[in-house]
Amino acid sequence: MDKRSILAAVVAAALLTLAAPAAATADVGAGTVRAVDGDVDYTPDKPKEPSLAGSRVDVVCLRDAPWITFEVTLTDPDRQSTGDRAVLVISDGTHEVSLPLGTLASGRVAGSVLWPGAAVSGGVGTGWPGWVYEGGQWRETAGNFAWTRGDVRAWIRVNPELAVPLAYPPATSGCAAPTGSIQGRLAATGTSGDILLPLVLAGAGAAAMGLVVVLSVRRRHRV
Structure with a gap:
């Protein structure tokens, strides 16, 4: 074998050695990697998605x-x-x-x-x-x-x-919305104590006056 043949063989061997790693190049975009020492393919583990479970x-x-x-x-x-x-x-x-x-x-x-x-x-x-x-x-x-x-x-x-799940709470004694008021807010039942007391007193006074008038009329009829 002459020197040219020997040189050609050396160059060919070198090219084969350089080409071998290229066969093991990972196709990252496709998610597939080929092992250097065989034809076994595998898919990398996908990252776990974040979760709000339990909130x-x-x-x-x-x-x-x-x-x-x-x-x-x-x-x-x-x-x-x-x-x-x-x-x-x-x-x-x-x-x-x-x-x-x-x-x-x-x-x-x-x-x-x-x-x-x-x-x-x-x-x-x-x-x-x-x-x-x-x-x-x-x-x-x-x-x-x-x-x-x-x-x-x-x-x-x-x-x-x-x-x-979420919903506005129903009206209860512990969560009362207003129903209208002359001053301030009212409880869910309707009327505040500040307004109710004067009305009661006024009603009692009117009833007392009516009783006096009735008694006076009866006395006049008796006379």
Whole structure:
């Protein structure tokens, strides 16, 4: 074998050696990798999606005020979530309101927020959705988040999202909306004690006057 043949054989061997790693190139876009020492293909494990499973909201009434209590738990083992701020979204299909719930710490946040349109003073309810205080009286209105008292959907949003059941609480002794008043708000039963007492006293006085008149007439007839 001459020198040229030997040189050609060496070059061919070198080219084969360089081409071998190319056969083991990973097709990352297709999610398939071919092993160097064989034709075995495998698919890498997909990252686990973040979840809000176990998160919840509830509605409670405290001193005539509707509150939404919440507990948000984010499970994200592969750190796929791009957010850490929790929001409660309420919608009736036409309107929508977002209530900030806070920033997650170690994947969790809990607390309470007032129902949209509600207000408190000193811990006591002083405002309710769908009601406005004007001219010394409470009046129903289409504003002030009145739509939230109807059929609504709600979901917790962090990234991901989680649908949760939510409904405005019914009127009870612990969660009374106003029904109209000359001064201030009234309880769900209708009339406040400040107004009721003068009416009772006035009625008693009128009854007493009527009794005096009747007795006087009877005496005159006897004479």
